[in-house]
Amino acid sequence: xxxxxxxxxxxxxxxxxxxxxxxxxxxxxxxxxxxxxxxxxxxxxxxxxxxxxxxxxxxxxxxxxxxxxxxxxxxxxxxxxxxxxxxxxxxxxxxxxxxxxxxxxxxxxxxxxxxxxxxxxxxxxxxxxxxxxxxxxxxxxxxxxxxxxxxxxxxxxxxxxxxxxxxxxxxxxxxxxxxxxxxxxxxxxxxxxxxxxxxxxxxxxxxxxxxxxxxxxxxxxxxxxxxxxxxxxxx
Numbered sequence: 001x002x003x004x005x006x007x008x009x010x011x012x013x014x015x016x017x018x019x020x021x022x023x024x025x026x027x028x029x030x031x032x033x034x035x036x037x038x039x040x041x042x043x044x045x046x047x048x049x050x051x052x053x054x055x056x057x058x059x060x061x062x063x064x065x066x067x068x069x070x071x072x073x074x075x076x077x078x079x080x081x082x083x084x085x086x087x088x089x090x091x092x093x094x095x096x097x098x099x100x101x102x103x104x105x106x107x108x109x110x111x112x113x114x115x116x117x118x119x120x121x122x123x124x125x126x127x128x129x130x131x132x133x134x135x136x137x138x139x140x141x142x143x144x145x146x147x148x149x150x151x152x153x154x155x156x157x158x159x160x161x162x163x164x165x166x167x168x169x170x171x172x173x174x175x176x177x178x179x180x181x182x183x184x185x186x187x188x189x190x191x192x193x194x195x196x197x198x199x200x201x202x203x204x205x206x207x208x209x210x211x212x213x214x215x216x217x218x219x220x221x222x223x224x225x226x227x228x229x230x231x232x233x234x235x
Contacts, residue, residue, distance in 0.1 A: 017065050037076055040088070041066045043081045050130035052082060052136040055091050068114035079140075083147050086137055089129045091189050096122055108222060112215040115190075119211025123194055124204045152187065159183035163222070169226035178225045186218055201211055 021029065042063035046055040057078055061068045075081045096164045100117040104110035123130055137148050167173055197203045197210055 002162070016072045035064075035070060039066065039074055040072055040081070040085060044085050044128050044132060047085070048131035052078075052140070075162055078216065079143060081187060082140065082144055083136060084133075084149050085132055086144070086151060089133050090127075090154065092126075092129070093118075093122065093133075094154060097155075098158060107169055108219055110162065111186075111218055111222065113163075114209055115215035115218060118190055119193070119207045119214065123198055123207050127204070130198050134191050134195055135199055149210050155187055156180075157182045159186055166222060167226075171226050174227050175225075180220060182225065185221075189214060189218065 018160035039060065041057070043060045046060060046063055050059075053077070057071050057234075058068055060078075060081070061071045064071070075084070096117055097114045100114040104113050133148075133151070137144055139145075140148075160179050163173075163182055164180045167179070173179060193210055193214055197206055
């Protein structure tokens with residue numbers, strides 16, 4: 001025999017709702033969140049400046065001004081720290097580039113805008129994130145490599161979607177492979193240029209000019225692969 005469903009009376013509804021946090025509980029929650037962010041910031045800076053392998057948990061704790069035990073309370077190990085930093089970096093970069101592209105209504109100008117934001121905003125403001133994503137996370141454990149692979153795969157899918165939007169407004173591309181090849185090439189160009197001018201050489205003052213040349217090159221490449229002659233379409 002089936003039991004009858006319990007009716008949602010005011011008393012049962014109240015019992016399922018979480019109790020409001022007290023002021024002291026909210027303060028403790030803010031403190032925990034602040035410690036978490038402090039540890040992540042310290043680790044990201046140290047990984048970029050001193051290298052992932054040369055940075056120990058004790059060094060991270062000292063930089064964050066917390067105990068080593070506190071670091072282990074939030075993170076299982078150094079690899080866990082790196083993975084969380086990677087995921088946050090990938091999420092921030094995808095949102096930044098996506099917003100820049102959408103602000104131009106999904107046109108070719110959106111690629112120029114996204115490139116400008118990457119080279120003029122993200123790179124100079126977050127060199128430690130560039131070092132983390134393109135250098136320090138490379139060649140690490142299988143777990144780290146899997147997260148890194150997922151981030152790059154999502155970025156490429158984002159670029160493919162943006163290129164499909166361009167094709168919808170300006171005409172199809174010449175081959176079925178064009179979108180995939182261009183998406184991988186654009187991401188590879190962003191990576192190499194950031195490596196060249198920010199990691200191998202500290203030439204952040206040149207990033208604006210680098211970005212302008214890069215986005216013009218990318219836009220020209222996209223136009224050249226459209227079936228309709230570029231001169232017949234607006235850029």
